[in-house]
Amino acid sequence: xxxxxxxxxxxxxxxxxxxxxxxxxxxxxxxxxxxxxxxxxxxxxxxxxxxxxxxxxxxxxxxxxxxxxxxxxxxxxxxxxxxxxxxxxxxxxxxxxxxxxxxxxxxxxxxxxxxxxxxxxxxxxxxxxxxxxxxxxxxxxxxxxxxxxxxxxxxxxxxxxxxxxxxxxxxxxxxxxxxxxxxxxxxxxxxxxxxxxxxxxxxxxxxxxxxxxxxxxxxxxxxxxxxxxxxxxxxxxxxxxxxxxxxxxxxxxxxxxxxxxxxxxxxxxxxxxxxxxxxxxxxxxxxxxxxxxxxxxxxxxxxxxxxxxxxxxxxxxxxxxxxxxxxxxxxxxxxxxxxxxxxxxxxxxxxxxxxxxxxxxxxxxxxxxxxxxxxxxxxxxxxxxxxxxxxxxxxxxxxxxxxxxxxxxxxxxxxxxxxxxxxxxxx
Amino acid sequence: xxxxxxxxxxxxxxxxxxxxxxxxxxxxxxxxxxxxxxxxxxxxxxxxxxxxxxxxxxxxxxxxxxxxxxxxxxxxxxxxxxxxxxxxxxxxxxxxxxxxxxxxxxxxxxxxxxxxxxxxxxxxxxxxxxxxxxxxxxxxxxxxxxxxxxxxxxxxxxxxxxxxxxxxxxxxxxxxxxxxxxxxxxxxxxxxxxxxxxxxxxxxxxxxxxxxxxxxxxxxxxxxxxxxxxxxxxxxxxxxxxxxxxxxxxxxxxxxxxxxxxxxxxxxxxxxxxxxxxxxxxxxxxxxxxxxxxxxxxxxxxxxxxxxxxxxxxxxxxxxxxxxxxxxxxxxxxxxxxxxxxxxxxxx
Numbered sequence: 001x002x003x004x005x006x007x008x009x010x011x012x013x014x015x016x017x018x019x020x021x022x023x024x025x026x027x028x029x030x031x032x033x034x035x036x037x038x039x040x041x042x043x044x045x046x047x048x049x050x051x052x053x054x055x056x057x058x059x060x061x062x063x064x065x066x067x068x069x070x071x072x073x074x075x076x077x078x079x080x081x082x083x084x085x086x087x088x089x090x091x092x093x094x095x096x097x098x099x100x101x102x103x104x105x106x107x108x109x110x111x112x113x114x115x116x117x118x119x120x121x122x123x124x125x126x127x128x129x130x131x132x133x134x135x136x137x138x139x140x141x142x143x144x145x146x147x148x149x150x151x152x153x154x155x156x157x158x159x160x161x162x163x164x165x166x167x168x169x170x171x172x173x174x175x176x177x178x179x180x181x182x183x184x185x186x187x188x189x190x191x192x193x194x195x196x197x198x199x200x201x202x203x204x205x206x207x208x209x210x211x212x213x214x215x216x217x218x219x220x221x222x223x224x225x226x227x228x229x230x231x232x233x234x235x236x237x238x239x240x241x242x243x244x245x246x247x248x249x250x251x252x253x254x255x256x257x258x259x260x261x262x263x264x265x266x267x268x269x270x271x272x273x274x275x276x277x278x279x280x281x282x283x284x285x286x287x288x289x290x291x292x293x294x295x296x297x298x299x300x301x302x303x304x305x306x307x308x309x310x311x312x313x314x315x316x317x318x319x320x321x322x323x324x325x326x327x328x329x330x331x332x333x334x335x336x337x338x339x340x341x342x343x344x345x346x347x348x349x350x351x352x353x354x355x356x357x358x359x360x361x362x363x364x365x366x367x368x369x370x371x372x373x374x375x376x377x378x379x380x381x382x383x384x385x386x387x388x389x390x391x392x393x394x395x396x397x398x399x400x401x402x403x404x405x406x407x408x409x410x411x412x413x414x415x416x417x418x419x420x421x422x423x424x425x426x427x
Numbered sequence: 428x429x430x431x432x433x434x435x436x437x438x439x440x441x442x443x444x445x446x447x448x449x450x451x452x453x454x455x456x457x458x459x460x461x462x463x464x465x466x467x468x469x470x471x472x473x474x475x476x477x478x479x480x481x482x483x484x485x486x487x488x489x490x491x492x493x494x495x496x497x498x499x500x501x502x503x504x505x506x507x508x509x510x511x512x513x514x515x516x517x518x519x520x521x522x523x524x525x526x527x528x529x530x531x532x533x534x535x536x537x538x539x540x541x542x543x544x545x546x547x548x549x550x551x552x553x554x555x556x557x558x559x560x561x562x563x564x565x566x567x568x569x570x571x572x573x574x575x576x577x578x579x580x581x582x583x584x585x586x587x588x589x590x591x592x593x594x595x596x597x598x599x600x601x602x603x604x605x606x607x608x609x610x611x612x613x614x615x616x617x618x619x620x621x622x623x624x625x626x627x628x629x630x631x632x633x634x635x636x637x638x639x640x641x642x643x644x645x646x647x648x649x650x651x652x653x654x655x656x657x658x659x660x661x662x663x664x665x666x667x668x669x670x671x672x673x674x675x676x677x678x679x680x681x682x683x684x685x686x687x688x689x690x691x692x693x694x695x696x697x698x699x700x701x702x703x704x705x706x707x708x709x710x711x712x713x714x715x716x717x718x719x720x721x722x723x724x725x726x727x728x729x730x731x732x733x734x735x736x737x738x739x740x741x742x743x744x745x746x747x748x749x750x751x752x753x754x755x756x757x758x759x760x761x762x763x764x765x766x767x768x769x770x771x772x773x774x775x
Contacts, residue, residue, distance in 0.1 A: 081706050085728055092511040092731075114512055207706075258704045260598050394729070397707050404705060404712040408618040411713060419713070426530065427730060 043068060044322050048311070048330075049075045049098035051083040053281050054150065055342035059335050063326065070322045079257050080104040084393070090316075091117055097314045099323040103147060105137065105308045106393050111147070112140040113390040119313040119320045120144040126328065133385045134348040138310050147310030148331040151345035153276030154379035155212060155304045157186075158283055161367065162292030163271045167196035173369065177298035183213065186300040187245060193271055194249045202250040204273040205261060206242050206407050207400045209251070212274035213238045214396075215304040215386055221396070222389035230395065230424050239399075243406045243413040253407040262286050274299070276306040277346030277375050284365040295369040303381030308348055346375045353379070391427055398423040498744070505737035511727060516734075523738035527726075533739065535714050536722045537746070539624065543699070543718065544692040544750075546628035547635075552684060554632070555639035560669050562640065563647045573644065576637030587630055588701030595626040595702070617704060623716040630698045635691070639684050646680035647673055678759075685758045686751050693747045696720040719743045 050056060060072050075098055077083050084107060090096035091114070103111050111118065122145045130138075130149045138147040157180055161171040169189065170176055180186045190202030203209050214220045217234045245251055252270050254261040264270060265286035275283065275295065287293060311331060313323045329335065333352035339345045340358055352358055353376060361372035402420035405411040411419065505523050508516035527533050562573055579587075594601045595616040603613030616626045650673060658668050674681070699716045700708055709725050710717025717725075719739065727736030 079706070081708075088511060088728060088731060117512065254598075255705055257706065259592075260596070260704070263599060397729075401705065401707055401709075401712050408615070408712055410618050410711075410715070422531065 043071050044319050045071050045073070046099040046317075046319050046323050046326060047073050047075055048100040048102070048326070049077070049083065049086075050102040051077050051080045051104070053278065053285075053343045053345075054102065054309070055281070055339035055345050056330065058342065059330055059338055063329065070326060072326055080107070081397075091314070095316055097316050099317040099319055100311050100313055100327050102150070103310045103312055104393075105153070105310065106388060106396060108137050108147060108310055109388050110390045110393055111310075111312060112138075115140045115142070115144065115146055117315055118146050119315060119317070119324065121146060121148060121313060121324055121327065123324075123328065128350065129331075129333070130348050131350060131353075133305075134308065137388075147312045148327050149348040150309045150311060150331055151278055151307075151336065151339065152348035152379065153278060153305050153307040154346055154375050154382060155215075155274050155276045155299050155306050156374050156378050157272055157296045157298055157300075158275035158279070158366070159272040159294055159296060160268075160290075160292045161294045163197060163200060163268065164193075167193045167271075169193060171294075173294060173296050176294075176296045180296065180298045180300055183241070183300040187241070187250060190245075190250045190272075191248055197271070200268050201252040201270040202245075202272060204252055204264070204270045205254050205256040206246060206251045206403045208256045208274055210238060210242055210399065210403055211306055211396070212299075212304055213242075213301075214399075215306050216301050216384050217386055218384055219387045221392055221399075222387060224387050226389040226391075228389075228391060228395070228424060228427070230399075230421065235399075239402070239413070239417065242403060243416075246406055251407060255404060255407075266290065274304075274306065276308075277340070277344045277371075278307060279344075280363060280366065280371060281343030281345070284363075293366050295363065295366040295371055295374060297374040297377055299378055299381065302383055303378055305379075305382050305385065308346075340372075344371065346379070394427050395424055398427075501737045501740050504733055505741055507734055509733040509737070511731035511733055519734065523734040524742070527735055527738045527742060532714055532717065532722060532725075533742075536710070536717045536719050539620075539710070539714070539716055540693055540695065540718045541750075542621075542624045543627050543631070543695060543716070544689070546624055547631040547695075548685070548688045548692045550628075551632045551636050551639060551688060552681070555636050555643055555684070556674070556681070558636065558640040559643035559647055560673060562644050563673075573641065576640050578637070579634050580638045582634070584634070584697040585701060587634055588698055591626065591630045591633075592702060592704075617702075617711060618713075618715060620715045623702070623711060627695070627699050627702055627716055630702070631692070631695065635688065639688065642684055643677060643680060646677040650676040682755060682758045685754050689751050689754050690747055693743065693750065694720055696724070700724075719746070 048056070048060075056074060060074055064071055077086070083102070084104070087097065087101060087103075122143075126145075126148075129135075131152065134149040134152060135145070138149055139145050157176070159176060161176075164171045164176065169192070170179070179189045187202075193202055194200070214235075217238070219229070219232065220235055221228060221230055223229050242251075246253065252261070252264055254264060254269070261269075265283070266289075273279070273283070280295070283293060311327045313320050313327060317323050331349070333347060333349040333355065336345070336347040336349050337352050337355055337357050340347055340352070341361060344363070347353060347358060358372045359376060361370070362368045363371040398420055401423070402416045405416040405419065406413050410416075504515075506518060506520055508519050510516060558576060562569070562576070566572055597603065597613065597615055597617050600613075600616065602616075606613055614622050616622050654672050654676070655668055658672055663671065695718050699710055699718050700721060702716065703710055705712055707729065709729070710721050720743070723736050723739045723743070726732050726739055
């Protein structure tokens with residue numbers, strides 16, 4: 001029964017017109033999405049997700065200028081822990097990952113265990129591009145290369161020469177190096193330091209120092225057949241040393257990467273820290289404006305490799321071929337040299353290690369230290385590559401939490417160790 | 428003139444509905460025989476009886492898809508060995524539930540959740556009730572004040588967490604620095620269990636008190652004003668009027684607010700997680716403020732075990748129902764106790 005008036009009709013007509021226009025508009029949007037890479041805009045768009053600093057910004061612009069048909073955008077998050085959560089959530093969801101995902105070195109064994117979710121990047125042309133240990137860490141049991149190595153993490157010691165001077169310690173790089181040849185020397189120098197400079201700790205965090213020490217242990221958490229063994233003597237020794245240091249005032253007692261930790265760079269929070277190449281950029285960023293940083297050609301206990309990442313291409317990617325092509329390009333020696341110049345990420349590519357651009361590089365922030373030469377020496381001093389199984393990353397997180405409980409005073413070392421053992425049981 | 432109007436109506440009807448082509452004054456069903464009119468009668472009856480269900484069905488259909496289905500699916504997942512990435516494994520019966528109940532973090536998280544819930548919901552509803560009572564009085568610029576209490580609710584939880592994170596910072600936080608000015612030691616907000624619960628409850632209260640106050644205020648405004656006039660004549664003061672008239676009159680709304688804040692409070696996740704400064708973000712280095720939903724997340728996304736995550740989610744569901752029931756009876760009783768002062772003749 002219609003009782004329509006002309007006014008109602010007009011309203012109805014307007015509504016209908018609006019609805020039609022809206023649906024046309026939506027259809028047009030849908031068309032654009034579905035037509036990715038079609039005639040209107042023929043370039044393929046791929047994304048690369050990184051965490052922390054990779055030094056890729058300029059390289060990506062360079063690629064985009066040279067390759068109008070493959071345009072790359074970068075997504076950045078702060079820490080690997082955030083990136084890891086995002087990675088697993090979206091792997092489970094089956095969609096949402098970037099075409100290229102950066103993987104922290106310690107997590108690579110867990111990624112290899114999920115090889116089916118990633119594209120096989122094996123390419124005979126790239127044989128011999130990377131250091132042997134780097135290539136091996138990216139290759140699964142079937143011989144497929146799942147990731148392309150980016151940087152490596154040979155470690156030296158970053159130190160504050162101004163605070164050293166205040167404590168009456170030598171400030172010269174070589175003299176400093178002479179007092180840090182072993183962990184015992186390093187900690188003994190630290191005790192000397194904290195007595196002279198109260199209020200400033202010796203190293204940046206218990207967690208960071210733990211990682212530096214663990215990277216010199218052959219089987220920190222797992223035996224070579226992947227059985228979990230956290231009650232080994234080496235790990236217990238690291239734990240005992242570090243928890244004892246907390247009482248001696250050597251540690252800032254802060255969580256690495258926390259806001260308080262970042263703030264401590266500006267507040268004379270600590271005097272030294274274990275510095276892989278990629279950490280140099282982090283230090284100069286956090287300590288911006290602080291004078292006195294230097295970089296010593298030494299690492300307690302010899303050499304150690306901390307971190308260094310990989311690029312992988314998830315199977316969900318709609319453009320795996322283009323993603324692979326870009327990943328191969330950006331991990332080539334020439335590009336990694338530029339990333340090293342940008343943020344100090346030391347190359348894991350054989351050719352890059354001998355390139356004069358790397359060897360001759362100095363770093364103004366670190367009192368013009370010859371960082372290229374120092375990191376090359378440190379890389380040559382690495383004798384142990386710890387065995388890292390699929391649970392390494394998870395156990396490491398539990399171990400860091402165990403140290404933190406002692407740091408923040410929640411538990412004494414023995415209680416915290418018990419909790420750590422039960423945490424590992426749950427994995 | 429009537430003729431004219433009729434023609435216009437017909438025209439309009441015609442232009443609006445192209446299907447209706449017959450002359451406007453000819454009813455379509457005029458030639459229908461008896462069976463058809465019985466059919467119409469039946470249709471009418473069905474219309475009266477079933478239409479209301481059709482009108483409310485969209486909610487229930489949606490609920491079926493986005494509420495009921497996940498609930499049942501979670502129950503299915505919880506009896507399997509189910510990896511986040513690998514998907515369904517073996518059927519394990521109630522093993523996941525046994526694992527979760529045997530996990531020390533489950534009980535710790537349950538206690539934390541209840542503690543944060545009590546510290547937030549209790550003060551929240553009492554303050555909301557008082558605030559609504561104040562807003563219900565004749566204030567100058569009433570709308571301004573009423574919108575004002577809603578402002579914290581508009582701020583995103585992440586922003587709230589950042590602001591409160593810097594207020595409650597252990598080392599460089601404002602509260603601890605202020606305590607330092609008056610010579611008191613700082614409170615370890617992130618490592619002491621009770622202190623961390625108070626900090627998180629403060630965040631929750633700041634955000635939700637105004638929202639609840641507005642709901643209670645709406646109910647208060649529906650209380651007949653003559654009750655207050657009568658009470659005033661009987662010599663009841665403001666406070667007595669509030670406890671003897673206002674609170675008993677809005678009892679159903681109080682129950683509603685109590686139950687919704689129970690559900691919200693027990694599912695708390697964003698605030699404690701963003702408050703956490705540890706790398707694992709499981710609720711403090713020793714899970715001082717880990718909640719049940721954070722444990723679900725830990726099982727599902729850190730340990731990549733959806734079976735145990737689902738079992739935890741179901742246990743949380745049962746806990747919420749239990750506590751909501753307890754609260755329902757408690758708040759009914761609270762209303763009844765308050766209602767003792769209410770003279771019989773006021774009963775509507």
